[in-house]
Amino acid sequence: MTRRLYNILVHLALPFIFMRLLWRSRRNPAYRSRWRERLGYCDGVPSGAIWIHAVSVGESQAAEPLIRQLQLAFPDLPILMTTTTPTGADHVGKLYAAAVSHRYFPLDVPFAICRFLDQVRPRLMLMMETEIWPNLLAECASRGIPTLLANARLSAKSAKGYARLGAFTREVFGTIDQVAAQSEEDAKRFLALGVPAERLEVTGSLKFDVRLPASLFEQAEVVRRGFGHRPVWIAASTRDGEEDLILKAHRRILRVVPGALLLLVPRHPERFNSVAQLCKRQGFSTVRRSEGELCAPRTEIYLGDSMGELSLFLAASDAAFFGGSLVKLGGHNFLEAAAMGVPVSFGPHMFNFSAISRMFLEKGAAVEADSPEALASVMMRWLNNAGERSRVGERGRELVARNRGAREKLLALMTRMLR
Numbered sequence: 001m002t003r004r005l006y007n008i009l010v011h012l013a014l015p016f017i018f019m020r021l022l023w024r025s026r027r028n029p030a031y032r033s034r035w036r037e038r039l040g041y042c043d044g045v046p047s048g049a050i051w052i053h054a055v056s057v058g059e060s061q062a063a064e065p066l067i068r069q070l071q072l073a074f075p076d077l078p079i080l081m082t083t084t085t086p087t088g089a090d091h092v093g094k095l096y097a098a099a100v101s102h103r104y105f106p107l108d109v110p111f112a113i114c115r116f117l118d119q120v121r122p123r124l125m126l127m128m129e130t131e132i133w134p135n136l137l138a139e140c141a142s143r144g145i146p147t148l149l150a151n152a153r154l155s156a157k158s159a160k161g162y163a164r165l166g167a168f169t170r171e172v173f174g175t176i177d178q179v180a181a182q183s184e185e186d187a188k189r190f191l192a193l194g195v196p197a198e199r200l201e202v203t204g205s206l207k208f209d210v211r212l213p214a215s216l217f218e219q220a221e222v223v224r225r226g227f228g229h230r231p232v233w234i235a236a237s238t239r240d241g242e243e244d245l246i247l248k249a250h251r252r253i254l255r256v257v258p259g260a261l262l263l264l265v266p267r268h269p270e271r272f273n274s275v276a277q278l279c280k281r282q283g284f285s286t287v288r289r290s291e292g293e294l295c296a297p298r299t300e301i302y303l304g305d306s307m308g309e310l311s312l313f314l315a316a317s318d319a320a321f322f323g324g325s326l327v328k329l330g331g332h333n334f335l336e337a338a339a340m341g342v343p344v345s346f347g348p349h350m351f352n353f354s355a356i357s358r359m360f361l362e363k364g365a366a367v368e369a370d371s372p373e374a375l376a377s378v379m380m381r382w383l384n385n386a387g388e389r390s391r392v393g394e395r396g397r398e399l400v401a402r403n404r405g406a407r408e409k410l411l412a413l414m415t416r417m418l419r
Contacts (some may be wrong), residue, residue, distance in 0.1 A: 002168065006134055010109050010228035017107065027270030030086030037104040040115030045101050046078040050418075051289055053105055054081060056088035058333055059128040060149060064095055065209040065407045071099065073411060074418070080120060082106075087269060087307065094308055108133040117143060124417055126150050130158065134168075137175040146417045149179045151206045152186060155330070155351040159189040170194030178417065180410055183355040201413065204406035205356060207335045213312075216340075220315035227302070228294050229260055231318055233382035234263040236310060237332040238323035243275050245326050245372045247282055252299065252376035257383050261295070263313050265304035267323060267332070272305035279303065315340055319382040319389055321375060322346045331357065338365065338396030343389045345369050345378050365395035 011251060025031035050070060054060040067079060081092050082105040088316070092102045108113040113135050126148045127133075127138055140147050154162075162169045173194035180203040181187040187200050224232070233253075235246045242263065266275045272290070279286040279301050285413045286301040287293045289309070295302055304313050314320055314337045325331040325347030333353065334344045338360070348370045350357040360366035369375035382389040 003134060003138070003171075006168070007110065010107075010135075011024050014107070014109065026268065028086055033086075034104055038112070040106040040112035040119075042103050042106075042116050042119045042366060043104065045120055047119075047121045047229050048123050048362070049078040049080040049101070049120060050074070050124050050126065050414075051080045051082070051120060052128070053127045053131055054083055054088065054092075054128045055131065056083055057091045059083075059151075060088050060095065062206045062333070063128055064400070065211055066150070066206060066410055067096070067100065068413050070414070072414065077123065077418075080122070085122050087391055090307060099337075106136075108135045110135055110139070113139050117145070118310045121255050124148065124414065126414070129153055131160075132172060134172045137172060141175045147175070147177045148414065148417060149176050150203075151182060151357075151406070152179050152190065153182045153190040153205075153352070154186050154193075155354060156189070157297040157351055159193060160191050172208075172401045178413060180406075180413055182406075185355055201253045203409040203413070204403060205335075206410065207356070208400055208403040209405070209407045210339045210400065212336075212339060216311060216315050222311055223316040225255055227316070228297055229295075230259040231257055232261045232263060232316065233319045233321065233379050233383060234265065234304075234313055234317040235321045235323060236265050236314065236334075237267040238264065238275075239267050239327055239329050240271065241327045242323050243278055244291070246321070246323075246375070247284065248372040249376040249379065250284075250300070252373065253379055253383070256380045259297070260379075260383055261299065262301045263317055264301055265310055265313055269305070269307060272284040272303070276303055276305065293339065311336060314342055317342060319343050319379055321369070321379070322344070322353075326370075326375075334360075335413060336402055338393075339400045341390075341397045343367075343382055343392035345375065346395055347375075360396065360399060362394055363399055365392060365399050367392070 021031045052063060054063050080101045082103050083089050086104050089102055106116040117139060121146055124146050129151050137147060149182050176195060179190050179195050179200050182205040184202055187202050191200060193195060253260050266272060276288055284300045285298050286303055287295050287299050288303045288305050290305045320337045320342050322332050322334040328349045330352030331346055331350035344366045348368060361368060365376050369378050
């Protein structure tokens, strides 16, 4: 596969990309706005910025500790963040207000990439986790703009897919100036796909450098009082096809732990209404956060249909399950819950966090549940046994504390690249 063929395919895909944005805007109107930015227009951003690309909320959240350090270390350098989703854009705005500029990521077609780089002229381009865009990398290389793939991870499945493209993959991966891998396994996969060994460094995962706001637990206590004196478990970042399985688990839990409350937090806001309808259709007494209704003693599900409050809900829970893992979507980041000492469970499909999830399982700091029955069993055990859930939660907290430090390593790497 040559770059010319890649560009033909990308140009042919453009109408379908915008049709998809329109389709998604049915549930989230923000997908209809700021299309000029996706075509590379980037007015009003100071030239010479450090450019950080984070796909959505998770990557933006993981980058926060690093960005705070960059603001201290390079106060004269502006920072530009790009995301691909409106939820990511909202999150950046809430985290940094005017201190960090936000634009949507330009589509990987030459005219959009060139227009964007002409206007921004970044000092450094940092991509979070697995963002590999051939035209962007090639154009940055031709202009002498250093590129860094930070917090880099590559699952065995993704590596196998890239390997099928042969020389094209080696050419693209060979243009990245520096890869800061999360683990030795990730580094080996990048090496096999064409990243030179001298450009590879294992820095660990930024996600371990999670910061918990000082007032978080006080705010969570207020929320918890609103639930009443009852056991509370959370199903966080759930995806399409999972809620039905989670509701089956909760029905089993209620038979053994009467009064247990499920705090259900879907991953994407455009699905809030459909998940609420599913809960009510299955006969569960459901309260929605967005409607401000109080949680009555008979309430069985509290739907967290608000943005930016997942940390609060986690801190208000006795135990947590993380979604995207009962279905084959690779799972979601659970380290914030672990840092709080909340015991964590997830499904069998954690390939986006394979090294981290395996570490937690081996150390007894998390439990895998591969079915609604297994999930119900784990939660019933934890909700009925404060000692066990405390032991598991403390192991998780200790693991997070031991693996911090990626932020400092990445900052040192970026300082060398900016000289």
